[in-house]
Amino acid sequence: MTSFEITPGEQAELHKALHDALTPLASAVRSRTSGLPGDRVWEADPVEVTLSVLAAWKVVDTEVKRLTEIAAGTAGAYGASYEQLGAVWGITRQGARKKWPGAVSRPTDAAARTSGALGLCGGTAELVREAPSGGWRWTGEGADGTRGASGAGVRYATKEEAAAHAGAFLREHALDRP
Known part of the structure; x- marks a missing residue:
């Protein structure tokens, strides 16, 4: 370890x-x-x-x-x-x-490959993999109530990349931004 x-x-x-x-x-x-x-x-x-x-x-x-x-x-x-x-x-x-009771969630294997949820800074985002392209996109709502999504036609190569962009949006729309 x-x-x-x-x-x-x-x-x-x-x-x-x-x-x-x-x-x-x-x-x-x-x-x-x-x-x-x-x-x-x-x-x-x-x-x-x-x-x-x-x-x-x-x-x-x-x-x-x-x-x-x-x-x-x-x-x-x-x-x-x-x-x-x-x-x-x-x-x-x-x-x-x-x-940290809600830190880890275990979706089914198929769901894990095609979607995911992200909760950060009081907001939430949904990550979705699109078939047939396999690209990832996100939609979310910040803690301040602002809704956002990946840009029109924007698809990310990995779930992690989509999560990073969604996370930046959620941080920008947190209630207690520094």
């Missing part, structure tokens, strides 16, 4: 990147909760200051969980099994099924 451990150098880079991302968020949380101007938010009781940092980490934790769920669903949409998801996360197949 492949190891997903990171090197000490990568760990240090990750620590710095997370700290750099957290600092402005913690400052904003601290400013809102304390009512102090931005240049004075850290001039307070150390308990209050550290609780603001903890609150910012909670926001980051919630976002990481949301993005993790999207990644598991995407992997499942591309054909990953619960066993594979569990192996990457360091849990059992059953643990992965419990953690």
